[in-house]
Amino acid sequence: MPTESSPAPPTLRQVGQVLDELYDPSWAADWDAVGLVCGDPDASIARVLFAVDPVGEVVEEAIAWSADLMVAHHPLFLRGVHGVAATTPKGTLVHRMLTRGIALHVCHTNADAAAPGVSDALAAALGLTELRPLDPRPDAPGLGTGRIGSLPRAERLDAFRDRVASALPPTAHGVRVAGDPDRSIATVAVCGGAGDSYLDLVRAVGVDAYVTADLRHHPASEAGQYPAAPALVDVAHWASEWPWLADAAGRLVRALAQRGTTVETRVSTTCTDPWTLHVPSAVPAAGHRDQEGNIH
Structure with missing residues (x-):
């Protein structure tokens, strides 16, 4: 009262x-x-x-x-x-x-298009600065979906992966990465929520890494075939927003x-990501098992 x-x-x-x-x-x-x-x-x-x-x-x-x-x-x-x-x-x-x-x-x-909005908050959580829209609205400066920003200093992709994992709430999905772990990451694009529709745009703006959610197999695989393609960091949809x-x-x-x-x-801390369990593969990345269980 x-x-x-x-x-x-x-x-x-x-x-x-x-x-x-x-x-x-x-x-x-x-x-x-x-x-x-x-x-x-x-x-x-x-x-x-x-x-x-x-x-x-x-x-x-x-x-x-x-x-x-x-x-x-x-x-x-x-x-x-x-x-x-x-x-x-x-x-x-x-x-x-x-x-x-x-x-x-x-x-x-x-809220995705707002400034600040969903992607601004994701970018801030990752420590990015000098933010600008990834897909700006033509009718309103500063507004638009996604953000492009810079890290305080360049770091290896494996260190950036750890930065992302520690900045976002834990989920069974975790953080998936496509790219050379030794690659240097200085500029980053982010898009809270499902962002594989922006893969071509992300490649065009020339960032080192792209953080988003719900990346599908074929778009991610095709994006990685281009020269100098950005590293991809896929997080849970709920965690990204x-x-x-x-x-x-x-x-x-x-x-x-x-x-x-x-x-x-x-702020609700209830994890509403639909995935509740994740069992990583036990097969070494360098090979696969045949029907007899032998590694090749």
């Missing part, structure tokens, strides 16, 4: 207005679904939980913390629906949130403070 000296909490409408200023819905891709998903705009908002995925485990975290609002990066609904009955997993989540008074707001590709949560929470609090109000925020 607010005291005489503390500001009254904002309404959901006021919080949504700030989020839309920070992450303009017009920046979202035309296929995306961003903004308010459920909740009463006139409801009072005291606690806001930030999370990558609006899934069951995170909803339970929000309930346990008595959150009034969840700000998620990934949409709950990307396709049109004709009902939200509690007969499907997503319908059940909507009912669970609404019966506990929890609203849901999504900032997805509009998680650093943005704290940045978004801080920006929301500061913007609300300028309006004379505030909220308490929390």
Whole structure:
């Protein structure tokens, strides 16, 4: 409860207005679904939980913390629906949130394009500086998907791999690398989330390494065939976007403070990466086993 000296909490409408200023819905891709998903705009908002995925485990975290609002990066609904009955997993989540008074707001590709946005947070976590968009928006300087930056000093790829692994939250996926471990890395492109659609652009800008998620076999294999191709560092999708949560929470609090109000925020630490186990191959990289188990 607010005291005489503390500001009254904002309404959901006021919080949504700030989020839309920070992450303009017009920046979202035309296929995306961003903004308010459920909740009463006139409801009072005291606690806001930030999370990558609006899934069951995170909803339970929000309930346990008595959150009034969840700000998620990934949409709950990307396709049109004709009902939200509690007969499907997503319908059940909507009912669970609404019966506990929890609203849901999504900032997805509009947060990817923002400055600072998702890729800025990933780049900062890796210690990159002198950032600029990888795929800039032609209508707005500074905005765009992905970032290009520089390390404080060049380092070997195997050391850069360790930098990435220590900067991001652990997952079963881990960090996969394609490239010569001795290669020198000084300039780096990053893209939070799935980024293999930018492989040609990354090669064209001439960076030493590219950090992103969801790299597929064929695009990664083909990219590595070009002369002077950048090293590829593939991380879990959830881990690549998680650093943005704290940045978004801080920006929301500061913007609300300028309006004379505030909220308490929390960043979800629940790992919602879908992969839960990883068993590395026991076969030495220099060979393979035949049907009799002999190494060649």
